[in-house]
Amino acid sequence: xxxxxxxxxxxxxxxxxxxxxxxxxxxxxxxxxxxxxxxxxxxxxxxxxxxxxxxxxxxxxxxxxxxxxxxxxxxxxxxxxxxxxxxxxxxxxxxxxxxxxxxxxxxxxxxxxxxxxxxxxxxxxxxxxxxxxxxxxxxxxxxxxxxxxxxxxxxxxxxxxx
Numbered sequence: 601x602x603x604x605x606x607x608x609x610x611x612x613x614x615x616x617x618x619x620x621x622x623x624x625x626x627x628x629x630x631x632x633x634x635x636x637x638x639x640x641x642x643x644x645x646x647x648x649x650x651x652x653x654x655x656x657x658x659x660x661x662x663x664x665x666x667x668x669x670x671x672x673x674x675x676x677x678x679x680x681x682x683x684x685x686x687x688x689x690x691x692x693x694x695x696x697x698x699x700x701x702x703x704x705x706x707x708x709x710x711x712x713x714x715x716x717x718x719x720x721x722x723x724x725x726x727x728x729x730x731x732x733x734x735x736x737x738x739x740x741x742x743x744x745x746x747x748x749x750x751x752x753x754x755x756x757x758x759x760x761x762x
Contacts, residue, residue: 602657602689604696607646615648615659622679632712634732635674636663639760642673644704645697649689657681658689660697664760665710667729670753671760672742673701675711694721698743707749710742710757728754 607615641661649658660678664671675697680690698721701709711718712735715725723741731740744750 601652602649602687602692603652604647604649604693606644607641607648607659607661611648611656611659614656615661618656618659618679618681619677621682623677632674632676632731632735635665635757635759637759639663642701645673645701647693647697649693651684657684658693660690660693662697662701662709664762666758666760667710667753668755670708671706672753672757673706673709674757675709676713691720698745702745707746708742708744708753710740712739713741714739715741726750730756732757 641663646661647659648656651657658678658680661676663674663676665674666672675694678690678693680687698709709723710726710729711723712731713723715723715738718741721743723743725738726740726742729740729742730737742750
């Protein structure tokens, strides 16, 4: 039995250890991390998945960003412990947190990732939305949580000011 719950402040170091385990060394040098520096993840949308013993199985985080003056959510990272991969936990976290983001009034979500994986959740390549270099533009994906949310949205993705 897995329970999804909002990430709490005391989950932080355990989630960071999971990310260290699942991602390559130097992950914090990626352009998306520069957008996260000094900005807390979005409370309530950033979640953890724990088993019945309370052991962390997976985690997802969301960060507010700006594209021009338009607010957006930056999804990521999402990670599943290697011993729990293949159980659908990542997909469950993504679907649940996207529903919460929509209920919370967010209009758009973006991420940097593999289109073949994320298109099952409705993500498509964003044209004219530029992540800080070096980011492959083919990996910049977006999802509208409200009709037309990406219409006319173009420009550099910058750190949240607020």
